[in-house]
Amino acid sequence: HGKAAKAQAEAHAFLRQFYAETGRTGLEARLRQWTLDPTLTHEELTFGARVAWRGSARCVGRLPWASLRVRDRRHVTAPDEVFSELVAHLREAWNGGRIRPTMTVFGPGVRIVNDQLIRYAGYTQPDGSLVGDPQNAALTAYLRRVGWAGGPGTRFDVLPLCVTVNGHPHLFEWPADAVQEVNITHPDCPAVGELGLRWHALPVISNMTLDVAGQKFHAAPFSGWYLETEIAARNLADQGRYDQLPAVARALGLDTTRRRSLWMDRALVELNVATLHSFDAAGVRISDHHGVTAQFAEFARQEAQAGRVVRGEWSWLIPPVSPATTPVWAATFDPQEVPPRFRRQRRAWLDDRADSGAS
Amino acid sequence: HGKAAKAQAEAHAFLRQFYAETGRTGLEARLRQWTLDPTLTHEELTFGARVAWRGSARCVGRLPWASLRVRDRRHVTAPDEVFSELVAHLREAWNGGRIRPTMTVFGPGVRIVNDQLIRYAGYTQPDGSLVGDPQNAALTAYLRRVGWAGGPGTRFDVLPLCVTVNGHPHLFEWPADAVQEVNITHPDCPAVGELGLRWHALPVISNMTLDVAGQKFHAAPFSGWYLETEIAARNLADQGRYDQLPAVARALGLDTTRRRSLWMDRALVELNVATLHSFDAAGVRISDHHGVTAQFAEFARQEAQAGRVVRGEWSWLIPPVSPATTPVWAATFDPQEVPPRFRRQRRAWLDDRADSGAS
Ligand code: HEM
Numbered sequence: 248h249g250k251a252a253k254a255q256a257e258a259h260a261f262l263r264q265f266y267a268e269t270g271r272t273g274l275e276a277r278l279r280q281w282t283l284d285p286t287l288t289h290e291e292l293t294f295g296a297r298v299a300w301r302g303s304a305r306c307v308g309r310l311p312w313a314s315l316r317v318r319d320r321r322h323v324t325a326p327d328e329v330f331s332e333l334v335a336h337l338r339e340a341w342n343g344g345r346i347r348p349t350m351t352v353f354g355p356g357v358r359i360v361n362d363q364l365i366r367y368a369g370y371t372q373p374d375g376s377l378v379g380d381p382q383n384a385a386l387t388a389y390l391r392r393v394g395w396a397g398g399p400g401t402r403f404d405v406l407p408l409c410v411t412v413n414g415h416p417h418l419f420e421w422p423a424d425a426v427q428e429v430n431i432t433h434p435d436c437p438a439v440g441e442l443g444l445r446w447h448a449l450p451v452i453s454n455m456t457l458d459v460a461g462q463k464f465h466a467a468p469f470s471g472w473y474l475e476t477e478i479a480a481r482n483l484a485d486q487g488r489y490d491q492l493p494a495v496a497r498a499l500g501l502d503t504t505r506r507r508s509l510w511m512d513r514a515l516v517e518l519n520v521a522t523l524h525s526f527d528a529a530g531v532r533i534s535d536h537h538g539v540t541a542q543f544a545e546f547a548r549q550e551a552q553a554g555r556v557v558r559g560e561w562s563w564l565i566p567p568v569s570p571a572t573t574p575v576w577a578a579t580f581d582p583q584e585v586p587p588r589f590r591r592q593r594r595a596w597l598d599d600r601a602d603s604g605a606s
Numbered sequence: 607h608g609k610a611a612k613a614q615a616e617a618h619a620f621l622r623q624f625y626a627e628t629g630r631t632g633l634e635a636r637l638r639q640w641t642l643d644p645t646l647t648h649e650e651l652t653f654g655a656r657v658a659w660r661g662s663a664r665c666v667g668r669l670p671w672a673s674l675r676v677r678d679r680r681h682v683t684a685p686d687e688v689f690s691e692l693v694a695h696l697r698e699a700w701n702g703g704r705i706r707p708t709m710t711v712f713g714p715g716v717r718i719v720n721d722q723l724i725r726y727a728g729y730t731q732p733d734g735s736l737v738g739d740p741q742n743a744a745l746t747a748y749l750r751r752v753g754w755a756g757g758p759g760t761r762f763d764v765l766p767l768c769v770t771v772n773g774h775p776h777l778f779e780w781p782a783d784a785v786q787e788v789n790i791t792h793p794d795c796p797a798v799g800e801l802g803l804r805w806h807a808l809p810v811i812s813n814m815t816l817d818v819a820g821q822k823f824h825a826a827p828f829s830g831w832y833l834e835t836e837i838a839a840r841n842l843a844d845q846g847r848y849d850q851l852p853a854v855a856r857a858l859g860l861d862t863t864r865r866r867s868l869w870m871d872r873a874l875v876e877l878n879v880a881t882l883h884s885f886d887a888a889g890v891r892i893s894d895h896h897g898v899t900a901q902f903a904e905f906a907r908q909e910a911q912a913g914r915v916v917r918g919e920w921s922w923l924i925p926p927v928s929p930a931t932t933p934v935w936a937a938t939f940d941p942q943e944v945p946p947r948f949r950r951q952r953r954a955w956l957d958d959r960a961d962s963g964a965s
């Protein structure tokens with residue numbers, strides 16, 4: 248009974264918050280009705296998802312939280328339908344480059360194995376070296392175990408998507424037009440463009456559970472647009488990822504023999520310049536770290552004015568490029584998240600009942 | 607009695623640690639002797655200061671902790687003598703540019719008002735604007751209240767030093783050769799050098815209390831050498847300090863009209879390049895953020911190998927330039943400090959018995 252009572256208390260707290268914040272009347276009737284049918288309305292689910300975003304301590308992009316579009320697909324649980332709804336998510340979120348914050352919520356039993364919808368393969372070679380994105384080596388290996396034949400073997404092979412329903416995996420290849428990508432070129436230095444770097448336009452996080460009103464939605468992928476540092480200062484730059492700073496520095500003609508030439512820092516800044524330039528030139532929405540942190544400061548001001556605690560994990564909010572030049576550097580936040588909220592899942596393939604080779 | 611018992615317990619714990627770590631024998635006799643005369647030997651004080659440095663959670667420069675030179679001046683309490691010992695500290699630590707980590711420990715009743723021995727004046731102008739270092743405006747105002755006539759009025763006027771003994775202030779002007787400074791020039795861009803930026807060579811923190819064996823040394827200034835980011839990414843760059851990124855960007859010929867040219871990040875990197883270049887060219891020891899973080903990783907490895915907890919405040923250890931390229935980014939530490947340790951003091955002039963205009 249403890250669990251049921253807790254869920255009931257969480258549902259009531261959520262409904263109270265929904266009625267209070269939206270200024271609706273009829274809370275008491277809604278609470279009585281909930282006892283008979285504990286199903287969120289579309290409006291309640293949407294509000295819950297938006298408030299979960301608003302309270303995400305690790306997200307610096309929260310200013311437009313109220314604009315989140317929620318695609319309510321709680322009735323969808325068949326693998327093929329899940330996949331076609333995900334393709335529709337990518338197309339609607341993409342919106343010709345004018346990316347819109349979007350979430351799709353699926354029904355019970357559905358899990359998305361890939362931690363983001365678009366991921367590049369990481370192929371471990373016989374000699375132990377790796378082609379592609381090292382972060383996705385385990386995911387790539389899992390997808391091969393469940394039947395993927397493998398891609399062409401480039402550094403940027405888009406992985407197929409694996410959806411499990413009640414623990415049974417189903418593989419899908421994305422139609423070409425669903426995955427939008429941007430080639431990275433530098434405004435002044437063609438040699439950077441010749442490195443052949445690229446990244447996809449939509450970061451769709453698919454391994455977090457949306458927790459609203461005591462209910463857990465395990466398949467509720469969401470997407471905003473990229474912050475340039477995610478691509479240029481982590482994905483392409485980290486030594487444990489694409490490790491491209493030495494190559495970018497050489498393309499820029501920097502002296503990589505002396506640490507104190509700060510070639511690494513120079514290459515890092517220019518890779519960020521190139522990423523912003525390339526997305527802008529392609530008409531694809533992207534934030535820059537000065538703009539997004541200024542917007543975050545405005546978000547924090549609005550939240551404080553509304554009488555709400557500003558949730559934040561400082562170490563996630565500061566950008567990995569010139570952090571002390573941004574307004575989050577000198578700020579402090581409460582890191583504690585409260586429901587409605589997102590929670591990280593353990594890697595979904597650990598729960599695949601058919602797979603025994605979990606890594 | 608609670609306080610005396612606590613001091614006694616701390617003294618015993620410290621002496622045990624000293625005998626254990628240094629492999630000495632005779633602990634029991636030393637503990638008995640302490641009851642009669644609770645005075646640290648020179649060796650014990652030195653060990654305590656080194657271990658306090660080793661455990662400083664906010665210091666990324668701890669690898670050479672065992673090399674700290676401790677100048678034991680616990681017998682010195684007269685203002686003139688304190689000052690001449692501080693001049694000697696500057697000269698010995700400076701060591702012709704081959705800077706040596708150094709601490710001077712004074713006797714009871716002595717306090718140093720300036721938070722660092724070398725500080726540049728911040729003059730508030732009649733129109734509310736500020737010339738010099740804004741961070742030192744309150745200190746500058748205090749020094750004027752206790753009798754300083756003011757300097758020539760440049761952006762880099764070295765402040766006089768104020769020592770209080772039993773709460774009574776005494777002012778001293780540094781002899782010219784005690785304060786070593788470096789003009790900042792850029793290896794490739796003369797216009798950066800023409801900005802007339804400079805910084806002093808020795809950061810001597812003088813507002814922390816050394817807490818060893820339950821005893822508090824309130825005047826125990828210590829100095830290492832600079833990390834380039836302290837000067838180039840904070841002191842000269844912060845909007846609330848010298849705010850020089852726009853000027854550096856203009857000197858570099860960057861497009862400061864478009865945020866996404868990342869002119870701020872480019873100027874920041876080049877100011878760091880210039881600072882390293884200038885100190886290196888002048889033969890003055892300075893760390894760079896890649897080198898010092900690699901050394902810190904080695905320090906953490908050594909500490910773990912010695913079976914000790916690595917104390918660290920992540921937000922202080924990451925550099926403010928390209929932090930994710932350094933090995934501290936992905937590391938975690940225990941932020942809790944334990945004695946022997948340093949503690950921050952409140953601004954010393956609040957305790958000046960004669961001054962009522964505290965700001
Ligand atoms: C609109 C543009 C958006 C931007 C620029 C943005 C920016 C970011 C960034 C930079 C991170 C850190 C990522 C990392 O370092 O791995 C992050 C994390 C996060 N964001 Fe956002 N975000 C956006 C939209 C959204 C949306 C629409 C949601 C949910 C509805 C969301 C929820 C989160 C959550 C839950 C995290 C933490 C992820 C984790 O723990 O791994 N964000 N965001």
Ligand code: HEM
Pocket residue numbers: 655659662664665666667668670674707708709814828829830831832833836893898922948950
């Ligand atoms: C040898 C070269 C040294 C380097 C490169 C170095 C580097 C640093 C840096 C970058 C900081 C942060 C400063 C800030 O952001 O305000 C710091 C803080 C600190 N360092 Fe070091 N350090 C050195 C020597 C020392 C020595 C000799 C001691 C003491 C014996 C020491 C004790 C501390 C303490 C206590 C702090 C924290 C100060 C505070 O809380 O404001 N360091 N160090």
